[in-house]
Amino acid sequence: MVLARVHFRLAGRHWTREFSADDGTSVQQLKGLMVKSEKEEDLDAFELRRDRKRLSDSHLLWEDCHLDFKFLGVERGRLRAGRDAAEAEASKAVGANPSAVTLESVLALQADLMAGFGRPAFQKQLDALEEKFKDNQRKFQAERQKLFLTVQRVVLPKWGFAGTAKGVFEMMGALQNPKFNVDYNFQVNGWRLAGLLRLGPSSFPAGVTSLAAQSWSLLKDLADRMSSSEYQGTLQVLAQRLGSDKPDFYAARDAMAFIVHTDVLPTYGWKQSTPPGHEPSDAGIAKAWATINSFGGDEEVTKMRRRVEELLRSDGRGGRDAAACGPWVGTWSASSSPLVYTIAQVRDRVVALNAEEAWSPARGVVDREKRILLEWPEAVRGFAGQLVDDVIHWVDRSTWHRHVETDVTVQSCPGVEGGEMQLRTPAGATVAWVREELSRRLQQQDLQLACMDGPDEPLSDELVILPQLNKFNRLRVLPRGETAPSEEQPEKLDEAPAPTGETAGREAPQDERPGTPRTGSQMFDFHDLPDDY
Numbered sequence: 001m002v003l004a005r006v007h008f009r010l011a012g013r014h015w016t017r018e019f020s021a022d023d024g025t026s027v028q029q030l031k032g033l034m035v036k037s038e039k040e041e042d043l044d045a046f047e048l049r050r051d052r053k054r055l056s057d058s059h060l061l062w063e064d065c066h067l068d069f070k071f072l073g074v075e076r077g078r079l080r081a082g083r084d085a086a087e088a089e090a091s092k093a094v095g096a097n098p099s100a101v102t103l104e105s106v107l108a109l110q111a112d113l114m115a116g117f118g119r120p121a122f123q124k125q126l127d128a129l130e131e132k133f134k135d136n137q138r139k140f141q142a143e144r145q146k147l148f149l150t151v152q153r154v155v156l157p158k159w160g161f162a163g164t165a166k167g168v169f170e171m172m173g174a175l176q177n178p179k180f181n182v183d184y185n186f187q188v189n190g191w192r193l194a195g196l197l198r199l200g201p202s203s204f205p206a207g208v209t210s211l212a213a214q215s216w217s218l219l220k221d222l223a224d225r226m227s228s229s230e231y232q233g234t235l236q237v238l239a240q241r242l243g244s245d246k247p248d249f250y251a252a253r254d255a256m257a258f259i260v261h262t263d264v265l266p267t268y269g270w271k272q273s274t275p276p277g278h279e280p281s282d283a284g285i286a287k288a289w290a291t292i293n294s295f296g297g298d299e300e301v302t303k304m305r306r307r308v309e310e311l312l313r314s315d316g317r318g319g320r321d322a323a324a325c326g327p328w329v330g331t332w333s334a335s336s337s338p339l340v341y342t343i344a345q346v347r348d349r350v351v352a353l354n355a356e357e358a359w360s361p362a363r364g365v366v367d368r369e370k371r372i373l374l375e376w377p378e379a380v381r382g383f384a385g386q387l388v389d390d391v392i393h394w395v396d397r398s399t400w401h402r403h404v405e406t407d408v409t410v411q412s413c414p415g416v417e418g419g420e421m422q423l424r425t426p427a428g429a430t431v432a433w434v435r436e437e438l439s440r441r442l443q444q445q446d447l448q449l450a451c452m453d454g455p456d457e458p459l460s461d462e463l464v465i466l467p468q469l470n471k472f473n474r475l476r477v478l479p480r481g482e483t484a485p486s487e488e489q490p491e492k493l494d495e496a497p498a499p500t501g502e503t504a505g506r507e508a509p510q511d512e513r514p515g516t517p518r519t520g521s522q523m524f525d526f527h528d529l530p531d532d533y
Contacts, residue, residue, distance in 0.1 A: 006048065006068070008069045023150075024155070026059065027055045043057075047080065057084040058091065060116070062115050092159065094160050103179070106175060107189065116151035116154065117148075118196050122150075216301050219308050226312070234256065407424055416442075421441070425437075430463060449478065451476075
């Protein structure tokens with residue numbers, strides 16, 4: 001039950017009355033209890049305020065509260081009630097038309113759920129269920145879903161969904177929209193809801209707050225994986241072989257950390273966003289760390305975070321100070337694509353763009369199927385072989401640029417007004433892909449491309465279009481001799497849309513794209529980060 005203490009002030013007098021209502025009662029329903037009437041003119045004639053602000057008639061009350069009464073009169077009350085009614089209808093449209101849901105509405109829906117799940121009474125009920133069914137996980141999950149529904153059946157109708165298990169399913173479907181996944185607040189709310197519902201490990205040390213518990217548990221899982229003898233032993237071999245202060249060692253170490261993160265994070269709700277038909281990317285890692293850092297005031301979370309940061313810098317000898325490992329910048333950073341997060345490297349790392357260049361300690365060998373075979377030193381392969389194999393597997397199939405669509409500007413295009421065209425390349429496309437796409441649109445063959453500000457020398461077809469490097473996403477068509485345009489050239493060249501997303505992936509499948517695959521030296525993001533990142 002909710003106890004609402006309503007304060008009345010009139011002609012210098014002040015008095016308080018208490019009203020009891022069910023959990024999740026709306027302000028409109030509370031007003032009906034106060035005046036014992038359901039007539040609109042009676043309910044609209046006054047408003048209830050909190051912190052000097054009007055509470056909407058559709059606002060849900062989950063906890064005991066102090067409210068202020070203010071008389072409005074018939075006309076002014078009708079206008080304000082009309083605005084509330086319009087907002088309520090807009091909220092119900094979320095369930096009626098999920099495809100048109102706005103981010104603002106989704107965040108408000110999440111806030112309503114957090115208010116219901118976060119109240120002490122709900123958490124105590126959840127505690128009781130955990131204790132009662134600690135030896136029967138199946139029964140616990142069934143009873144927990146019933147408890148969840150006590151909040152959902154109140155909140156969901158406000159947003160146009162049925163207050164049933166089916167309504168919950170439909171609501172979850174409406175939230176599965178890629179455009180929401182790139183919003184930080186949406187991700188944080190999802191994280192906090194998971195924490196309130198304890199959808200993860202539930203054994204936390206004393207002092208960890210309920211909202212920070214998930215962060216602590218995630219960090220502990222990372223620390224346990226990265227402090228294992230297998231993981232640290234492999235780092236020792238790599239450090240001895242490559243030098244613990246060398247960029248090549250940083251690259252191998254980051255590859256290992258990447259594997260651990262992509263194994264652990266999805267179990268805590270940080271799903272990987274990947275285009276259809278592609279291997280999982282490292283989407284969400286940066287946002288997960290941003291959320292962890294938001295709990296910096298929690299002593300236990302801070303301790304565990306420092307432990308993980310120490311292990312991220314480790315060379316296999318129990319962790320070293322960042323300064324002792326060279327120009328370390330940071331572990332994760334955002335790429336130019338809003339859905340993809342890439343590994344940040346040291347600032348002085350040299351970018352190798354030619355497919356023939358090898359990435360030490362691995363040498364890239366291109367076979368007939370244009371796939372990379374990596375030959376690691378036997379000393380490394382023989383020690384903690386499975387983990388090293390995982391690193392090789394990641395280097396081979398999951399390099400980050402295969403998951404990034406890149407916008408490319410091409411100038412000096414013959415027959416195009418202004419001479420400039422915009423293309424969106426699929427993930428992992430090469431210069432050869434750009435040439436073929438231009439040839440298709442312009443109906444001309446044998447086009448040669450050069451860097452926009454570079455010499456008049458054709459670029460190799462094998463070069464990969466990397467989103468972080470302006471050098472290869474700003475190109476120009478080189479002038480050619482006597483080759484004339486095709487007679488089938490269309491009059492309006494800008495009518496052919498650039499392939500995007502799934503379309504691009506279908507037109508140029510991964511295994512059939514022209515150009516050679518990328519060596520390990522091309523798989524990292526090398527853009528600068530501030531020193532205090």
